[in-house]
Amino acid sequence: MVLKKRFALCLAVVALTSSTTLPATAAPWTRGFVVSDYQFAFRYGGRPDFTRGAEIEPGADCPHGSSNHFNSSNLDLIKNALARQKWRSQQEIDWISKPPGLDQVGEPAKVRNYIWRRALAYRGYKRGIETYTNPWAAEDPGQPEVTGRIAEGVNLDGKVGPNDFVSPDGEKGIDNALYRAWGCDAPWRGNSTFARAIKENMAFGLYTMVLRISGNQNPMNDNDATVEIGYSPDKIVKDARGGIAADYSYRILKSTQYTRLKAKIKNGVVETAQEKHLHMPRIAWVYQQTGDANLINGKMRLDIALDGSSGTGLIAGYKDWRDLYAEASFYYDAGSQDTTGHQDHVALYFALRRNADGMYNETTGQYDGISTAFRIRMYSAFVVDPDKPMEIPTVAGEQWRMNGTEANKAAFFKGIETRIPQDPPPGVTQTAAYPSLERVMQKLPSRDFFLTLDRPHWPVGVGVDQFGNPIDDQGDRIDSRGNKLDEQGNPLKLSQSQHQVGNGVPATVAPRQEQ
């Protein structure tokens, strides 16, 4: 009898509880987020106390540390890179490595850097092939790769392969071959230069990425939820401490950078279904890098805080490795990144191609995609539809940079598919530090020699300098009638000509002995 009474009481309590909570948990709900951090999901295994600094030290991921290409403290690195081109003379290698008379110029480090950029842009099997546009025409310089077995990411193919990683939580079958290929590359490793650049430029308004999660059950547990991800035309609102201000409104554009995915939520962990094309903003730190990430067979795993105020997540899928190379190489002179960031884009190209593991191409018998994962951090926001449909806005003043980058991408694709070396097009890429080198080495005694190195040649008025000004084939600014201008754009007085090639006897070099 007592038991029966207790049972009845329990039933009453359950019924009462259910009647008060069920309507709330079953109600339609929506949560919005604005992304503050967006980077490749590379796992860093270094020791913070290492003497060489936290960015380059060896770790569990990269036992030899980060890439160290073209480090100016070791001239052998540049000499070895140049010696791979059998057509270079020994004197050419020596002069490029250590330009004679460098101490007589105002900014010796800058001049040497530009000379290296010029030389490193031409590493083909013969003279005249620009090898950032045509990396396939160069020897592979080699790249340190991740040898650790632990990686963040997602099992994209549903298999546990011999080369798959294990997640930090112990999940097997993690596909993140991009991490293996590029995870030891200096500017991407650790608290990386590029990750910081992306975060800072998103905060400054370069682009905004938002997510909207909705369902009909409960934000923490929902079997039939929806995740939307896309571009917002609204700049990130910062709080007084420079962080992300919570709960501001952002419009989400249903544009070329928008995807809606089915999802399930369990204890605050959102798992989406795989989507054939996952469109969303791609990582960028300058305008000409922006665009659609376009992940193939993409999916997301998001971890939402209990109070919904923030979240972290992984967005994974296969990305065309050729796009990855182009997006990393042609927003500016790849040689500039290589000489300052200790990268080598030619090495990065080969690392991508040999680690490609998805998007099998029946025609070529090759993999066109590489498994990739992005890591995001996000904060609560109101994500709303715009009053009327709108396209992603363009920045008119930056369009010439975008056009130059896209032209270089097209040349790269054409080269790789035809195996016919393509000339680099003019534009923001500033291939081979042209015409910057011409301008900075005016007082270098060996200038005439360095003017003989390979560089791009464009018809007068087609080429542009780093600011988009038309130039002639000597790299000098010109007006619309082809008259020379000074660097400020003023008509050049011939008596003060500073840009003519020196009248001295050109330096000559002896051919290197046949190896």
Next chain:
Amino acid sequence: MKHRIGIGFVLAALCALTGISSAADQRPAASDNLPMVPAAKTGVFTATKKGADGYHLVVVGHKFSTRGDIEKYLAYRAAELTREQKASWFTFVESRSKGDTAPVPKRDPAGLRYSFRMEYFRPVWRYKTSGSPTWKSWSPFAGTVFITDDPKSITDFEVGADIDLHKGQMDDADPLAFETQAVSDLLINQVSPPE
């Protein structure tokens, strides 16, 4: 239905006329003159199966050009054979003999990984000089300088290499591993069969 298809054709034609293009349009047209290595005469290149995944490759000729040119041609044919066999990379099997002094290639001490290292594609040579019926041989592992006879006196040569074919993830730490497509891309514009 027909009406819709008609509209589709009109739109497609308009796109073509107005120059609206996609990334795919930037890809090369079939009419582009793609690089092509001239066909070799019969017997210039032979590939003999050796074991489950191995091949013995030989290039023969009568007109010596340069060591580099002929060895590159052999490397190109090795890559093409690997592709034809639906494999994605091959390893070069060194033909060493007792007493060879050339150092055995090791993994890069700085931990670099490679798609190929052409300096380790080192085939062995046999050749005859004019007036001599006997074959002379030269091994890159013997530690001796390359053929010292006058190149113009060489009337016959054979360059041979053994390779093993592989599928799947490349062992890019192996200095003797070569990624097929990368090798083919690099060499296609550089090689032609010897005469």
